[in-house]
Amino acid sequence: MFDIESRTGGQATSIPLDATQHGAEWLNDGVQGGSSIFRHTFRFFRRYGYEPQPVKLQVSFGKGRDSFWTNVFPSPLVEQLSSEIKKFGRVLKCIKYLMPILGILPVKAILRIFRFSDDFSNKMVLPLLALFLGTGNQTPNVSSVLLERLFNDPQMKLWDYDPDTLLPNLPIMYTFPNLGNFYRDWAEDLKSKGVEMRFNCKIEILERGKKGALLRTQFHDDCCRGQANTEMYDHLVLCCPADEAKKLLDRHATWKEKYVLGGVKFYNDLTITHSDSKYFQQIFESQYSPDLCASPTSETQKKQVAVAEQQPLSQKDGWQGFRPMYFIHSFPSDPEKIEMGFDCTNYQHQFRETLGMDQPPLPQSRHVFQTIFLDDQQQSLWTWNDIDVSKVIARKWWHQFGHRWQHYLRVVPGMMLINGTYRTLYAGSWTMVNMHEIACISGIAAAYQLGAAYEPFDDFAEDFFAKYLLVCHGTRYKRRKSKEH
Structure with missing residues (x-):
């Protein structure tokens, strides 16, 4: 395994914190968590003694009474857009049943065709999709099939559609363990089994054909600077972004590979991890205020308001009271463009574990926040x-x-046409959807294509793997026959 970085994990990274100031010694800053569909991811964690932790998700979108909404308690915006939220459920069904026609259209086209208001589009649908799939400012251009799958597909949905509030009240998500430690332990285990890992190493493809690939490998750390070798390999698995894969292949790429890999559009985003609570509260609604709350119209809403008004206390699976974790800020000058935010202290479990059960939160000045700035062209x-x-x-x-x-339209259906070309396979979340789970499954699928056996451990996970293998490799998964006892 070659990696130009000095560690494993890619974007799944952790950074150290001052525990005396922030209440925890580490923070996952690239990938933070996922839903219950992340079965393969969780299995890898548990193999090395790590456990994902449940958390009741709380979101805070928009700023001010006219733009704010949450899944914790009723807000004036949700009340105002109630009819459009219900219509949205019917539109999801239309997309599902007219998938070949409507599914390929961008979300912005669907929202216009079905005459949704700008408020509903820009303040509810686009932020929700942007935050949980990491689509950022490109969300209006996302395929509608992804929107429908997000709510309805058993293998992809992150939550259930709610006809009253769009996002259900406090769905369960899972926060990840220390990813730096996890990937370190995984790498050490693989090394002990004979896997050679070369970090700080770059490669160049010299030749590629039906017999394999000839590579030039070169370390670029201080002790081995300038040392280059040529090595022949039977197969290649390129687990890097599509544009990097295309660059590596260079003149050795086929026209199909150039077409498919060239269809993946990348954007440069910046994440700033900080403790500036004053700035964060200027951009987002992070505290409960009666002014943000609509008058409850049912017993359920009355209970929600009562919970939101309570003094926040730490729980095993999140917080009692209003302690939002995910945030969206839209720009008044361009409502389709957003900034994303996380209150990591509210979200990641290690901060609550330090406090203990039924304890009040740390003051906002000691919280760790992340603000994500999308697309450096903006x-x-x-x-x-x-x-x-x-x-x-x-x-x-x-x-x-x-x-x-x-x-x-171009990349996902094209993957089966290029996987296996000249003994080259591709893996990474870009092959389908930007999820850590897809990244894991794509690697397993590549191993399967090279002859490794898939080990069934969960019917849901096995079905997910089978669908990915069929879509991205054009290979039908052969299920093992159950043994009779």
């Missing part, structure tokens, strides 16, 4: 200069792909 809109530089913990640039509608 920097004129970013509010990053408003963050107090003395409270910045980390800054990281990310190379993220956009789920444009073209991705599901």
Whole structure:
């Protein structure tokens, strides 16, 4: 295994924190969590003694009474858009049953065709889709099939559609363990089994054909600078972004590979991890206020308001009271463009574990936040200069792909046409959907194609794997016959 970085994990990284200030020693800053569909991911965690932790998800979208909504208690915006929320459920069914026609259209086209208001589109649908799939400012161009699958597909949905509030009240998500430690332990285990891992190493493809690939490998760390070798391999699995794979293949790429890999559009985003609570509260609604709450119209809503008004206390699976974790801020000058935010102290489990059960939260000034600025071509809109530089913990640039509608017309269906070309396979979340689970499944699928056996452990997971294998490799998964006892 070659990696140009000095560690495993890719974007799944952890950073150290000052525990005396922030209440925890580490923070997952690239990938933070997922839903119950992440069965393969969780199995890898448990294999090395790590356990994902449940958390009742709380979101806070928009700023001010006219734009704010949450899944914790009723808000004026949800009340105002109640009829459109119900219509949205009917539209999801239309997309499902007219998939070949409507599914390929971008979300912005569907929202216009069915005459949804700008408020519903820009304040509810687009932020929700952007936040949980990481589609950012390209969300209006996302294929509608992804929108429908997000709510309805058993293998992909992150939550159930709610006809009253769009997002159900407090769905269960899972936060990940220390990803830096997990990937370190996984790598050490593989090394002990004979896998050779070369970090700080770059490769160049010299030749590629039906017998394999000839590579030039070169370390670029201090002790081995300049050392280059040529090595022949029977197969290649390129687990890197599509644009990097295309660059590696260069003149050795077939026209099909150039077409498919070239269809993945990437954007450069910036994540700033910080503790500037003043800035964060200026951008997002992070505290409960009666002004943000609509008058409850049912017993269920009365209970929700009562819970939101309570003094926040730590629980095993989240927080009692209003403690939002995911945030969206839209720009008034361009409502389709957003900034995303996380209150990591509210979200990630290690902070609650330090506090203990039924304890009040740390003051906001000790919280760790993340603000994600999307697409460096839109920097004129970013509010990053408003963050107090003395409270910045980390800054990281990310190379993220956009789920444009073209991705599901050109790239996903094209994967089966290029996987296996000249003994080359591809893996990564970009092959389908930007999820850690897809990244894991894509690697398992590549191993399966090379002759490894898939080990069934869960009917849901096995079905998910079978569908991915069929879509991206054109291979029908052969289920093992159950043994008779």
